[in-house]
Each structure stands twice: as structure tokens, then as C-alpha cells.
């Protein structure tokens with residue numbers, strides 16, 4: 001075992017007693033990724049495989065009048081053509097969460113779309129599909145399908161969609177309201193709190209539709225066997241829930257067990273793969289043709305179709321006393337789902353849960369409305385509403401601090417929830433938080449006290465102005481108590497003493513395979529490099545809702561820990577007779593398994609190898625008489641919040657409006673770091689995505705045609721290496737007793753703070769507030785030129801829509 | 804119009820049937836089964852499909868196969884050898900966890916490989932400029948730059964050692 005590097009970033013010394021946990025070990029799947037050997041869906045070769053493509057509607061809102069497939073059918077090499085007439089009429093949602101949600105949130109999962117449709121609600125809605133011998137023929141055939149449309153009047157703006165005379169996009173959604181709800185955790189009386197307050201602030205803002213931009217575009221393979229069972233291969237973040245959803249909602253003649261779902265190597269997810277992608281149409285084409293079919297999509301299809309962050313138009317109001325104590329919070333959200341609901345309602349709910357739950361407050365009111373428009377479908381994205389909310393809330397709290405002349409860190413310190421108080425998920429107590437330490441250590445490492453010059457500092461004239469800003473967050477480590485937060489793992493020992501570990505979450509690059517293997521190695525006593533970890537096949541893995549909500553290290557990690565402890569137990573049990581054969585009398589509880597060897601605590605020189613024990617269990621008719629194996633499960637009943645503080649320093653060019661981030665630091669309340677290198681990788685990746693969200697990434701829709709104007713990687717400017725500032729990460733370690741070795745989640749948090757911290761830093765630099773993301777040069781300049789005039793409530797510039 | 808064309812990839816010669824519209828990325832992947840080269844945009848905008856053509860980093864997704872015939876092509880599959888295992892650059896990527904989902908990795912490696920051959924001692928800034936056309940959505944790039952810089956210093960040590968010997 002080689003430790004790749006010592007971590008310089010943790011606040012606590014490493015625990016010397018642990019062999020694997022806390023060490024930067026090489027993750028199991030990295031070597032195949034640097035040699036080109038890792039197999040992604042598009043790399044799979046199946047004999048007889050045919051290729052499927054989709055026909056998209058060119059209008060934002062239209063009804064199909066007539067469709068003629070005859071020319072396409074006669075093209076040599078075409079195997080099948082399906083239109084909306086051939087597809088099931090069942091409605092479903094691309095989000096699979098309906099199968100995992102409690103009833104009160106269930107309405108947030110409208111089943112509102114069909115695989116192929118004759119009523120097209122956005123440019124990109126799917127009308128027909130083709131399967132052909134190769135991709136070239138499939139694309140030609142798509143071009144040969146003639147469709148006559150009745151073009152309808154579209155609506156692109158959520159506020160216009162709410163007006164009484166707006167075109168109705170779904171016949172069962174009055175005023176285009178897809179979902180409306182009060183925050184389930186509203187308490188107290190905010191009206192009174194605002195009436196009694198010493199100070200009130202009010203801030204509105206909206207985020208852009210950041211694209212997930214997983215580098216592997218969507219693709220799915222489906223193949224039926226002779227018994228009518230279908231195998232799906234696709235980059236899914238949650239195949240178990242996917243097959244339940246598919247059988248429950250889409251193909252009513254299939255049962256859960258009729259679907260086997262394989263997820264090979266996944267080229268990035270960030271939440272997009274939590275939903276169904278091309279799987280339903282692949283199944284339909286496979287069934288029709290009797291052949292294995294692969295359906296793929298281009299980058300342009302990805303940009304014009306599914307999915308992006310939901311643009312959430314928010315107003316947050318804070319009421320406080322003169323000492324900075326927050327006494328009332330209100331949040332109003334109007335979210336633009338696009339043409340179908342997918343995750344937009346649940347991301348908006350989660351935004352409220354995190355934003356309204358960050359600070360201790362007795363009077364809380366939140367309300368969300370999610371609206372349909374004739375625009376591409378939006379969905380869940382890393383952070384799941386939290387980044388959208390932080391951008392508004394964290395500016396509001398800074399405005400409050402300014403009014404009261406309190407330091408930004410100080411005002412947050414006075415209001416954050418402490419251990420033993422209610423957590424943001426109200427039914428549960430906040431069992432563990434080191435958010436204060438994140439702020440303290442983060443501000444020290446960042447040099448906050450020197451850099452922040454107070455609210456009234458003299459903003460001297462000059463072209464380049466510098467400023468600093470900060471932001472804090474709370475996030476879940478799995479949504480226990482809300483979603484089906486359980487997971488199971490299986491481990492078995494081979495005759496050579498090596499092990500197989502079967503786990504359920506998918507590896508999208510986050511490194512979960514490595515982290516849980518480290519936990520398994522530490523607790524089973526089998527060396528890390530002798531454990532082969534397996535995932536991605538629903539016939540082998542146990543039920544689990546997939547990789548999301550920063551749940552895997554916590555929920556799956558705990559399941560693996562339970563499993564590995566059982567293995568350790570069995571090995572010790574079996575070892576007793578082996579020791580006896582050598583005339584060594586031992587008790588089970590005195591034995592230790594480590595590095596593949598078993599030895600008595602008091603006599604570490606006398607060892608028996610796990611190899612010998614495991615071999616005998618399989619080949620030598622021992623008493624137990626079976627291969628050493630165990631399964632372990634874990635059910636999480638709370639959200640187990642993790643926290644983070646982010647600090648940004650920017651320089652604004654007041655002539656061009658261009659913002660440069662000079663430095664960004666994040667301090668994360670992680671409980672315990674299982675693998676510092678992997679955690680740091682997650683935090684860096686999250687921060688740079690957050691930076692893109694803050695300053696660059698926009699999704700521009702033409703207001704008159706509904707066309708996506710930047711549908712290539714050239715025109716949609718994702719961060720490149722040149723955009724990366726000096727980045728620092730701190731892991732604030734203090735083991736949390738419910739986490740495996742004390743670990744809490746970390747995957748999503750990194751993306752949440754940057755936009756909020758940068759917006760606050762821009763204000764510190766030039767005195768204008770950012771109401772709309774991204775804070776692109778033209779917006780910053782417009783705000784500067786208008787003298788930083790605050791925009792009225794709810795009238796923020798909508799990204800790409802009103803500017 | 805189908806033609807038989809010869810490609811020299813990673814030192815091996817392949818004859819394969821192609822059509823004039825086929826791009827190099829598809830020929831490598833579909834005809835020669837070298838799927839290590841990825842396509843993420845098929846428009847020359849992300850660098851995921853980068854291969855070396857006569858030593859120069861090239862977007863194989865916008866290079867017509869016809870134009871790459873009889874040229875010296877190198878792909879990610881050619882970096883490691885059975886004799887020596889992973890290349891220094893690949894090892895550095897592993898050690899720094901410079902590949903998360905791995906979809907940009909082949910392109911990053913090939914771009915870096917070309918840089919190091921041309922300029923064995925690049926500065927951090929030169930490394931950044933070299934990979935600025937390669938998009939990675941997962942890593943935030945820092946580990947990738949770290950990895951390339953680590954490979955630079957390892958190669959330097961090996962060179963110094965060889966010179967002394």
C-alpha cells in the first residue's frame with residue numbers, strides 16, 4: 001500500500017492507529033481511467049447492436065397535425081421508426097424520486113410527460129425515434145421524417161406564464177402552476193416578527209440555468225432476452241430506483257425484477273443522472289426491433305433538452321434585533337421548471353429547507369411556486385437548491401450586518417444553530433456541527449481580519465477595486481427521515497484471502513469506491529489492495545437509492561462498516577480452531593485481524609493468515625462449512641448535516657465590469673476525512689463549478705423563439721484551467737459518532753458557497769449587489785453605471801431572459 | 804464511396820474500410836476498437852478526443868479520416884507499455900487523483916504528452932496554457948496541473964540520472 005501524499009490540510013493530527021482511514025490512497029478505478037481501458041456506455045460493443053436517434057420538435061409549443069415516416073422507412077438500413085402513436089400513453093417524470101419520497105412531498109413529483117409526444121412543449125421535445133444499422137443511417141432517417149405542426153403561442157417567462165391569459169402548457173395545470181406549497185417547517189408568526197423588528201432587509205435574486213455538463217453525453221442501451229427480460233446499460237446515478245420507476249410508471253407490463261440495469265463507468269453526473277435519460281426510448285426501440293439498441297445524444301441535444309439547474313426567483317426577508325439576532329425569515333420562490341416538472345419542485349423545497357434552516361429563528365415562513373414554461377426541462381444539480389438559495393440568503397445576511405455595523409462572520413456566529421438545537425430538518429436535532437470552527441479556522445487561513453476593512457471603508461476611486469466576501473452553508477449527508485435512506489453491502493472472502501465488496505452507489509468520479517474500500521479494509525482486516533469493489537449491476541447489488549445528496553460516504557459507508565465488522569468477526573471465529581491446531585489457546589475477543597493476518601493481541605508474533613482460514617472454509621469441510629461472507633445494512637433517520645464556510649477575494653475592473661477571483665478558500669465540517677486526496681478533489685471540483693455558476697455559466701434563451709442561443713461548449717463558457725484562482729481547502733475534523741469513523745458528507749457542499757461569497761466580495765469591492773447570476777461583466781457594469789440602484793422585488797434580471 | 808485506408812496507430816498498421824465523411828475519432832473507436840479516445844462535443848470545443856497526429860495534438864472529432872491516412876497517430880492506448888507499465892505522466896495522474904470521472908483524461912494526457920515532448924521543462928503557467936482548450940467538469944483542473952508538474956520533475960530526475968550514468 002502506497003500513501004500517495006500526506007495531507008497538509010486537516011486541522012487535527014492523523015490518527016496513527018488507523019491503517020487506511022485518513023490516508024490518501026489510490027482509488028481502485030483510477031488506473032483504468034488513465035490508460036483508456038475504462039468502459040463507458042458508448043464504448044460497449046455488442047454484436048448485432050443497432051443505433052437509435054430521436055426526432056425533436058423545432059417549435060417551442062406545437063401540436064403534431066400529421067406525421068409521415070414513409071420516406072424514412074424506405075431508407076436502406078432502417079430497422080424501425082416509432083412515433084408518439086407507438087409509445088405508451090402512460091405519463092411519467094424523468095425524476096425517479098416519486099418512488100422514494102414521503103407522501104407530503106409526493107405532489108412535487110408530477111408525472112407529466114410521455115416518451116414520445118404529439119403535444120410538444122419545448123424545442124427538443126421528442127416526437128419520433130429511429131433505429132438503424134448505424135448512426136449515419138439513423139440520422140438520415142430522422143431528416144426524412146415529415147411532420148406537420150400546428151404552431152401554438154408559447155410562453156418563456158415564468159411571470160408571464162402565471163398571468164391569467166397566458167397559454168396553458170399542460171391542460172391539468174391551471175395558470176401553469178406545476179406545484180405550490182408552503183414550507184412544511186413554517187413556524188411562529190413572521191408578520192409579528194417583522195412588525196416588532198429593529199431592522200428589516202429584503203433581497204431578491206435569481207440564478208442561471210447552469211448546465212450539468214457531464215462530459216459524457218447521455219446514452220443508453222437496451223436488450224431483451226428470450227424470456228422478455230430487459231437489460232439496460234446506461235450512466236445512471238440510481239439504477240435501482242430507475243428500474244422501479246420505469247416498471248411502475250412507464251412500462252406497466254414490466255415488473256421491477258424484469259429489468260436488469262447496468263451502470264458502467266460514468267462520465268460525470270452532478271445530479272443529471274439521477275433522472276431517467278434515454279433509457280425509456282431505448283427500451284421501446286429494443287422491444288420493437290428485438291435487437292439490442294443504443295440511443296445516443298449529441299452535445300447540442302444535451303444543451304437543448306435535459307437538463308440544467310432550475311432558475312429560482314427568490315425574495316428573502318430578514319427581521320432582526322439591534323444586536324443582530326434574527327427574529328423572522330421569509331422566503332418566496334418562483335421556480336421555472338421548463339416544460340416538465342422533473343426535480344424542480346423538490347430542489348425548490350430543499351432550497352427552502354436549507355435557507356430557512358441555517359439560522360436559529362422562531363418565526364419562519366416559506367412559500368414556493370413552480371411554474372411551467374415552454375423552455376427546456378430543468379432538474380436537480382449538485383447542491384440541489386442550496387447554491388440557488390445561498391446566493392440570495394447570504395447577501396441578505398450581509399445587508400443585515402451592514403445595517404447593524406456588525407462583521408459578517410460575527411453576525412453569522414450569533415445566529416447559526418448550535419448542537420442540541422433543532423436542525424434544518426426540523427424533526428431532528430442537530431447532533432453535530434463545527435460550522436463555527438469552519439468560520440474561525442477559515443477566516444484565520446484566509447486572513448479575513450486583515451482583508452475585510454469594515455462596512456464603511458473608503459472605496460477609493462481607481463479602475464481596479466478589490467473586495468472580500470464570505471458565505472456559510474449547511475447541507476445533508478443523505479436525506480434520512482425523508483427519503484428511503486438505507487443501503488446494504490456484501491463482502492465475501494476468496495480462497496486466497498482477497499475479498500469482493502459489493503456496494504450499491506454508482507461511481508461517477510467522486511471516488512466513493514475508494515473511500516468505502518478503505519472503511520472495509522480498516523474494519524475487516526483485509527488489506528486495502530486485496531479488496532475488489534463491485535458496483536453497477538442491479539442483479540448483484542442490493543437496493544439503494546443511488547449516489548446523491550452527499551449520502552454515499554455516510555449511508556453506504558455505514559453499511560460497509562457493518563458488513564466489514566461482521567467479516568472480521570467471522571474470521572476471528574474461524575481462526576480459533578486454527579490456533580488450537582497449533583496448540584495456541586485463544587479467545588475470540590483477544591484476536592486481531594490486520595493486514596490479512598490474525599493474531600492474539602498479547603502475542604502478535606503468532607499469526608495465521610486470513611488466506612489459510614478462508615481457503616479452509618471453502619475447501620476443507622470446516623464446521624461452518626461455507627465461504628466467509630456477510631452482508632451489512634444501514635438505515636439513516638436524520639440528515640446529519642455537514643457544513644462549510646467559503647471565503648472569496650475578488651478584483652473588479654470597473655471599466656469593463658470583469659470580475660477576477662484572486663483567492664477562494666473553503667473550510668468544511670467533515671467529521672472525519674476518510675481519504676484527504678479524494679475529499680480535496682471533490683472540494684476543488686465543486687469550487688470551480690461554483691465559480692462558473694458565479695461568474696460565467698449562462699444559458700441564454702431567445703425570448704422570441706425559445707431557442708437556446710449557446711448550445712455548444714464553445715458558446716456556453718464553462719470554466720477552463722485559466723479561470724481557476726488560488727484555491728485552498730481546510731477539512732475541519734472532529735469525528736461525528738454516527739458517521740463511519742466519524743465521517744460526514746462532502747460531495748455537494750463545495751459548489752454552494754462560491755457564488756454567494758463572490759457576490760458579497762463584489763459588493764465589498766464596488767458597493768453594488770448582484771441580483772442575477774452569473775455576475776457577468778455586462779451585468780456588473782450595468783449595476784455600476786446605475787449607481788448600484790437596487791432592483792425592486794422580484795424584478796431581478798433573469799439570466800438570459802430579461803437582459 | 805467506401806475505400807480501404809491504412810492507419811498507423813501507436814506503431815501498428817491497420818487497414819480498414821472507411822467512407823469519406825468519417826472522422827478520425829469514429830474510425831479509431833468504431834473501426835479499430837480503440838475506445839480510449841472520447842467524444843464529448845464532436846465539435847472541436849473540448850479536447851476530450853485529442854490524439855497526436857505526427858506528434859501534434861489534434862481534435863480527432865473534427866479531423867477527417869481521409870486526411871489522417873498514412874500519418875503517425877498516437878492515442879491514450881499507446882502511452883503505457885507492457886514492458887514499462889504506466890508512463891511517467893500516467894503515474895503522476897494516478898498519484899494526484901487527476902482523473903475523477905475520467906472522461907476528459909485521455910485528451911488531457913495526450914495534450915500534456917505533446918507539451919512535454921516539445922517543452923520538457925514547462926512552467927505551471929505554460930502547462931495551464933497548453934491544457935486551456937481541454938474542458939474538465941470534475942476536477943477543477945488543479946490536480947491535473949499538479950500531476951503534469953510532477954511528471955515534469957520526475958522526468959527531469961530520470962534525465963539527470965541517465966546523464967550521470
Ligand code: FES
Nearest residue numbers: 843845849850864
Ligand atoms: S470531442 Fe473533439 S473537441 Fe470535443
Ligand code: FES
Nearest residue numbers: 903904939940941
Ligand atoms: S475527470 Fe471528469 S471531466 Fe475531467
